[in-house]
Amino acid sequence: MTHPLNTGGDRGYLRIATEEACATREQIDGYLRLVREGKADRGTTSLWGFYGTSPSERATTIVERLLDLDDRRIADMDATGIDVAILSMTAPGFQVFEADEAKAMCGRANDALAAAVERHPDRYVGMTSIAPQDPEWSAREIARGKAELGFKGVMVNSHTKGEYLDEPKFDPILRACAEAGQPLYIHPQSPPDSMIGPFVESGLDGAVFGFGVEVGLHLLRLITIGVFDRYPDLTICVGHGGEALPYWLYRIDYMHQAGVRSGRYERMKPLNKSIFGYMRENVCITTSGMAWAPAITFAMDVLGEDRVMYAMDYPYQYVPDEVRTHDLLKISDAAKKKLMQTNAERVFGL
Amino acid sequence: MTHPLNTGGDRGYLRIATEEACATREQIDGYLRLVREGKADRGTTSLWGFYGTSPSERATTIVERLLDLDDRRIADMDATGIDVAILSMTAPGFQVFEADEAKAMCGRANDALAAAVERHPDRYVGMTSIAPQDPEWSAREIARGKAELGFKGVMVNSHTKGEYLDEPKFDPILRACAEAGQPLYIHPQSPPDSMIGPFVESGLDGAVFGFGVEVGLHLLRLITIGVFDRYPDLTICVGHGGEALPYWLYRIDYMHQAGVRSGRYERMKPLNKSIFGYMRENVCITTSGMAWAPAITFAMDVLGEDRVMYAMDYPYQYVPDEVRTHDLLKISDAAKKKLMQTNAERVFGL
Numbered sequence: 001m002t003h004p005l006n007t008g009g010d011r012g013y014l015r016i017a018t019e020e021a022c023a024t025r026e027q028i029d030g031y032l033r034l035v036r037e038g039k040a041d042r043g044t045t046s047l048w049g050f051y052g053t054s055p056s057e058r059a060t061t062i063v064e065r066l067l068d069l070d071d072r073r074i075a076d077m078d079a080t081g082i083d084v085a086i087l088s089m090t091a092p093g094f095q096v097f098e099a100d101e102a103k104a105m106c107g108r109a110n111d112a113l114a115a116a117v118e119r120h121p122d123r124y125v126g127m128t129s130i131a132p133q134d135p136e137w138s139a140r141e142i143a144r145g146k147a148e149l150g151f152k153g154v155m156v157n158s159h160t161k162g163e164y165l166d167e168p169k170f171d172p173i174l175r176a177c178a179e180a181g182q183p184l185y186i187h188p189q190s191p192p193d194s195m196i197g198p199f200v201e202s203g204l205d206g207a208v209f210g211f212g213v214e215v216g217l218h219l220l221r222l223i224t225i226g227v228f229d230r231y232p233d234l235t236i237c238v239g240h241g242g243e244a245l246p247y248w249l250y251r252i253d254y255m256h257q258a259g260v261r262s263g264r265y266e267r268m269k270p271l272n273k274s275i276f277g278y279m280r281e282n283v284c285i286t287t288s289g290m291a292w293a294p295a296i297t298f299a300m301d302v303l304g305e306d307r308v309m310y311a312m313d314y315p316y317q318y319v320p321d322e323v324r325t326h327d328l329l330k331i332s333d334a335a336k337k338k339l340m341q342t343n344a345e346r347v348f349g350l
Numbered sequence: 351m352t353h354p355l356n357t358g359g360d361r362g363y364l365r366i367a368t369e370e371a372c373a374t375r376e377q378i379d380g381y382l383r384l385v386r387e388g389k390a391d392r393g394t395t396s397l398w399g400f401y402g403t404s405p406s407e408r409a410t411t412i413v414e415r416l417l418d419l420d421d422r423r424i425a426d427m428d429a430t431g432i433d434v435a436i437l438s439m440t441a442p443g444f445q446v447f448e449a450d451e452a453k454a455m456c457g458r459a460n461d462a463l464a465a466a467v468e469r470h471p472d473r474y475v476g477m478t479s480i481a482p483q484d485p486e487w488s489a490r491e492i493a494r495g496k497a498e499l500g501f502k503g504v505m506v507n508s509h510t511k512g513e514y515l516d517e518p519k520f521d522p523i524l525r526a527c528a529e530a531g532q533p534l535y536i537h538p539q540s541p542p543d544s545m546i547g548p549f550v551e552s553g554l555d556g557a558v559f560g561f562g563v564e565v566g567l568h569l570l571r572l573i574t575i576g577v578f579d580r581y582p583d584l585t586i587c588v589g590h591g592g593e594a595l596p597y598w599l600y601r602i603d604y605m606h607q608a609g610v611r612s613g614r615y616e617r618m619k620p621l622n623k624s625i626f627g628y629m630r631e632n633v634c635i636t637t638s639g640m641a642w643a644p645a646i647t648f649a650m651d652v653l654g655e656d657r658v659m660y661a662m663d664y665p666y667q668y669v670p671d672e673v674r675t676h677d678l679l680k681i682s683d684a685a686k687k688k689l690m691q692t693n694a695e696r697v698f699g700l
Contacts, residue, residue: 056612164548197544198514198564202571203615208605209570212598213563214548220559221552240601247597248562250642251590254667255558262406265553292600298648317604 013337014083015323016344019187019239019288019311021090022073022116023066024109028052030097041161043190044096046205065315066090069116073314074123080320082312086348087113088127088155092189095160099133106131107141114149125348127153127185132160132170139176146180152348153183153237158218162192165218166225178231183284183347185237188215207289207316216243219283220275224256228282229272235284235347239311242285246299249276280304284347287339288313291322293329296339305335309343363687364433365673366694369537369589369638369661371440372423372466373416374459378402380447391511393540394446396555415665416440419466423664424473430670432662436698437463438477438505442539445510449483456481457491464499475698477503477535482510482520489526496530502698503533503587508568512542515568516575528581533634533697535587538565557639557666566593569633570625574606578632579622585634585697589661592635596649599626630654634697637689638663641672643679646689655685659693 031048034040040048051059065072069087077085094106106129117124128145130138145151154177156165165173165186177184188211191199195214199205219238228234238245245252253275259268273281280303287296288311300308310326312318329336344350381398384390390398401409415422419437427435444456456479467474478495480488495501504527506515515523515536527534538561541549545564549555569588578584588595595602603625609618623631630653637646638661650658660676662668679686694700 050612050614054612054614056614058608058612159548162548164552166552192548194547195545195549198509198512198542198567198571199545202514202516202567202574203609203618204567204570204574206605206609206614208602208609209567209598212601213566216563217548217552217554217559220554221548224552224554241597244594244597247591247594247645247648248559250645251562251639252558254639255556258408259553259556259558262400262404262408264400264404264406264556268553289601289604294648294652295597295600298597298644302644 011327012333014341015081015310016084016086016341017082017312017314018086018237018286018309018344019185020085020087020314021066021316022069022087022113023090024112025067026105027089027094027109028063028066030105034096040096041193042196042200043192043205044092046200047091047190062315065318070119074120076314076318077123080312080323082323084123084125085314086125086127086153086344087116088185088187089113089129091157091187093129093155093157094131095133095157095189099131102131102133103137110141110145110149110151114151117150125350126151127155129155130173132156132165132173135170135172139172142173142176142180142182146182152350153185155185155187157187157189158215159189159192162194164221166221166227174227174231174234178234181233181349183235183237186215186218187239188212212240212243215240216245219243219245220252223275223278224268224271226269226271228278235282237284237286237347239286239288239313241287241290241295241299242283242303245279246285246302249279249302280307283307284309284343286311287326289317291319291325293325296326296329297331300331300335300339305338306343308339309347310340361677362683364691365431365660366434366436366691367432367662367664368436368587368636368659368694369535370435370437370664371416371666372419372437372463373440374462375417376455377439377444377459378413378416380455384446390446391543392546392550393542393555394442396550397441397540412665415668420469424470426664426668427473430662430673432673434473434475435664436475436477436503436694437466438535438537439463439479441507441537443479443505443507444481445483445507445539449481452481452483453487460491460495460499460501464501467500475700476501477505479505480523482506482515482523485520485522489522492523492526492530492532496532502700503535505535505537507537507539508565509539509542512544514571516571516577524577524581524584528584531583531699533585533587536565536568537589538562562590562593565590566595569593569595570602573625573628574618574621576619576621578628585632587634587636587697589636589638589663591637591640591645591649592633592653595629596635596652599629599652630657633657634659634693636661637676639667641669641675643675646679647681650681650685650689655688656693658689659697660690
């Protein structure tokens with residue numbers, strides 16, 4: 001890809017931020033309507049009841065930034081030195097609406113994002129949002145996103161009304177990603193009602209903790225059901241340092257194998273590879289929200305230099321210092337270029 | 351403490367394993383009765399429905415080993431080179447029974463464990479089990495465990511019927527630990543019904559994943575409610591590499607501070623220290639189930655050499671090779687002695 005800064009000037013690499021959020025007004029208004037009418041689940045009520053109505057600086061600034069796809073966002077990218085942002089519609093996407101409304105709203109949002117990418121082709125890359133409530137429609141939207149909108153990946157905001165993509169009815173979505181040769185990015189939303197109880201009653205349902213464990217669970221559900229045996233070339237991305245799965249890897253692998261051997265669960269069948277193998281060959285993680293040298297270098301060590309990509313998590317964690325944290329990592333220049341630029345170029349086919 | 355091996359012979363340190371499980375026959379029969387009568391929660395039904403009835407080698411061997419507090423356990427310790435085992439009653443302890451039954455059964459189990467420690471004083475250290483269903487009784491049992499039974503710590507198998515120790519009614523338990531100067535060890539059990547849905551339907555409710563995130567949540571609930579501001583000298587231990595909280599630390603700290611500033615949750619008040627500070631000063635973690643050099647050294651780096659202790663997780667993860675993994679860690683001799691021996695001696699007051 002050509003870029004005004006070409007190779008990042010003196011620094012020798014572009015900064016490509018891979019998990020950057022935006023929203024349409026219609027989308028946010030939709031959340032607020034669900035909350036107002038008591039039709040939102042507990043997590044959406046907690047999340048958007050806060051961001052949509054709180055007078056706090058955090059909430060108001062984040063909503064303003066989510067909605068801006070032009071001057072303000074580009075200025076923020078310039079101020080922090082982000083060369084390219086890979087954009088997707090913020091959580092919980094369109095997955096909390098009734099299917100017909102979700103599809104209509106999701107299609108319009110994808111069109112709006114494509115228009116923004118067209119206005120700023122050197123700065124933005126788009127991902128296709130979906131409405132898993134209708135898996136076949138979502139599969140068609142993934143194909144449309146690639147063929148007509150120029151999108152480079154697929155975004156799902158984790159569970160859909162408490163259902164996970166390992167359930168057979170969602171297979172068309174996974175197949176469409178594999179056929180498009182595009183990565184599926186699983187972004188957090190709040191845990192579903194069937195899980196959120198002890199998180200939300202203690203204020204730990206959001207990005208502070210609930211988000212991460214729910215996405216880690218989602219990815220592990222997909223791995224253990226054998227999604228990568230079904231689609232060996234599929235790549236799944238998760239943010240936030242891999243939602244802690246890299247740290248858990250030894251224990252997960254041990255207990256998964258013990259579970260398979262003992263036949264404890266009908267669902268848990270032998271897989272072609274170890275969990276470790278899938279994490280190193282089919283999963284990519286990003287550093288969104290985890291701009292911390294120990295965690296980044298740990299993840300690079302255990303997953304490999306090719307599996308970790310930079311992300312800012314704009315606007316939720318818009319902290320210019322965090323870019324510097326990445327720039328100053330004590331890793332080789334080659335590894336840093338992979339982290340900041342070329343892994344994203346490979347995974348998203350830029 | 352005197353010990354037949356004195357200083358671990360040539361190796362220069364004792365191996366003190368800090369999270370080692372046992373059970374009484376009455377306790378296991380109690381679980382099976384709850385499961386049979388349909389009175390167990392979903393997690394206990396999954397866990398003990400498996401361990402208590404499966405003909406698999408894993409299940410039958412583990413139950414046999416849990417019940418043995420003499421020859422077989424000592425032989426296994428000798429075979430793997432564990433000098434001292436810090437023992438506690440296995441999950442879910444007595445926390446799934448009605449209060450009166452729980453207290454009676456828990457008291458008898460504490461007596462039985464004390465008798466085993468008396469039979470093998472150089473090899474075993476005991477922890478007091480409690481029945482948080484009755485917080486005042488549990489406080490008295492903690493005092494009795496210290497004064498009469500010679501126990502050195504307090505074991506809680508995480509939530510009690512879906513309730514967590516940060517709730518005000520459990521304060522007597524925390525106060526009793528602080529007054530006894532003994533650490534509170536939070537061991538996993540299955541997530542409560544209010545959380546377990548997407549875990550148990552996918553076979554991920556147990557040690558493979560659900561255990562760890564539930565205990566991580568429990569510890570985070572205690573930290574964020576300010577337990578260590580209330581009891582600045584209290585130590586809480588968690589196993590399994592700190593249940594991933596060390597890896598999450600940067601994000602948790604950032605989002606906790608953002609949450610406090612924005613006033614999102616009534617419950618989330620400013621604390622005296624950062625989450626990072628409490629993790630480094632009031633929390634100790636053990637390596638149970640995480641015999642993996644990258645995770646152990648990561649935890650030692652971010653929490654400090656004084657905060658990480660060896661554990662095997664016998665009999666659930668009885669893997670002689672894992673002892674060797676610890677012995678061969680590329681850390682200083684001084685750090686290794688802390689990990690294997692002296693941190694446990696300090697924390698448990700041996």
